[in-house]
Amino acid sequence: MAEVEVARDGAVQTITLNRPDKLNAFTLGVHEDLQAALEEARDPAVRAVVITGAGRGFSAGQDLTAFGESGDVAAMLRATYHVNVLAIRSLEKPVLAAVNGVCAGAGLSLACACDIRLASDAAFFVPGFVGIGLIPDSGGSFFIQRLLGTPRAFEWMTSNRRLTAAEAHAWGLVSEVVEADAFAARVTERAAELAAAPTRAIAMTKRLFDEAATSTLEEQLEREAEAQAEAARTDDFREGVAAFGEKRAPEFRGR
Numbered sequence: 001m002a003e004v005e006v007a008r009d010g011a012v013q014t015i016t017l018n019r020p021d022k023l024n025a026f027t028l029g030v031h032e033d034l035q036a037a038l039e040e041a042r043d044p045a046v047r048a049v050v051i052t053g054a055g056r057g058f059s060a061g062q063d064l065t066a067f068g069e070s071g072d073v074a075a076m077l078r079a080t081y082h083v084n085v086l087a088i089r090s091l092e093k094p095v096l097a098a099v100n101g102v103c104a105g106a107g108l109s110l111a112c113a114c115d116i117r118l119a120s121d122a123a124f125f126v127p128g129f130v131g132i133g134l135i136p137d138s139g140g141s142f143f144i145q146r147l148l149g150t151p152r153a154f155e156w157m158t159s160n161r162r163l164t165a166a167e168a169h170a171w172g173l174v175s176e177v178v179e180a181d182a183f184a185a186r187v188t189e190r191a192a193e194l195a196a197a198p199t200r201a202i203a204m205t206k207r208l209f210d211e212a213a214t215s216t217l218e219e220q221l222e223r224e225a226e227a228q229a230e231a232a233r234t235d236d237f238r239e240g241v242a243a244f245g246e247k248r249a250p251e252f253r254g255r
């Protein structure tokens with residue numbers, strides 16, 4: 001069995017972390033396979049990506065039995081987590097974290113690096129890092145602070161408190177909570193909606209929001225102007241306007 005499974009359904013690519021007996025904890029092998037899966041997701045035929053976990057876990061973060069395998073923690077982070085987090089952010093399509101279950105440590109960081117998070121009501125969220133005397137890495141200090149704001153993020157990430165899916169929703173960590181029995185169907189439905197959307201405009205929105213974190217208003221207005229000029233040249237824009245005029249649903253092609 002592959003430690004990361006990849007499946008394609010139309011324009012949706014689903015990446016499943018697949019070490020269910022270890023709650024999909026990360027090993028070097030998982031990192032390498034995830035890297036290959038994210039590379040495959042660059043295919044223009046893929047218009048939405050889902051990352052999820054097999055069994056009752058999304059991911060419990062770093063496999064603690066393989067911690068510090070290479071002896072150089074910083075080098076390991078740069079060569080593994082950093083590559084995959086940056087690959088998610090640079091993918092020009094939406095990435096949906098389907099948080100099916102336990103989500104802890106670097107698994108939490110991975111979910112937060114994605115563009116959208118849906119949670120099963122069986123999921124729960126644990127900082128993990130502070131429980132073993134570490135700091136939130138693999139983008140955790142970046143994404144979680146932005147999602148929750150500094151006071152709440154700091155209190156949570158330094159407490160190691162378990163957050164239920166309902167609490168995660170109330171905090172804005174996930175956009176939706178779905179009953180476990182209906183979760184897979186809802187993820188399929190949501191991913192199909194994303195794959196049928198105007199992919200170029202979504203990619204540019206993703207890039208703009210990332211850039212806004214470090215831009216001045218003037219810089220951001222200029223970026224918007226350039227991106228909008230590009231969006232206005234797409235077939236999807238023409239189709240959107242035509243569909244509006246003809247009072248029908250648009251059929252976006254992602255180009």
Ligand code: T3D
Pocket residue numbers: 021022023025060061062063064065067068073076077102103104105106107126128129131132134137
């Ligand atoms: O150099 C570097 O690597 C730095 C990078 C660090 C990044 C990080 O992610 S640090 C944080 C690492 N993660 C954790 O500290 C979380 C550890 N796990 C837990 O605290 C708990 O397992 C959970 C709260 C996540 C879930 O608890 P529970 O009771 O639902 O499940 P469990 O019984 O603890 O775990 C089930 C199995 O998964 C169990 O194996 P067993 O005994 O049945 O054979 C457990 O050992 C295994 N497992 C869970 N988490 C990990 C793990 N095995 C290896 N590594 C794990 N992280």
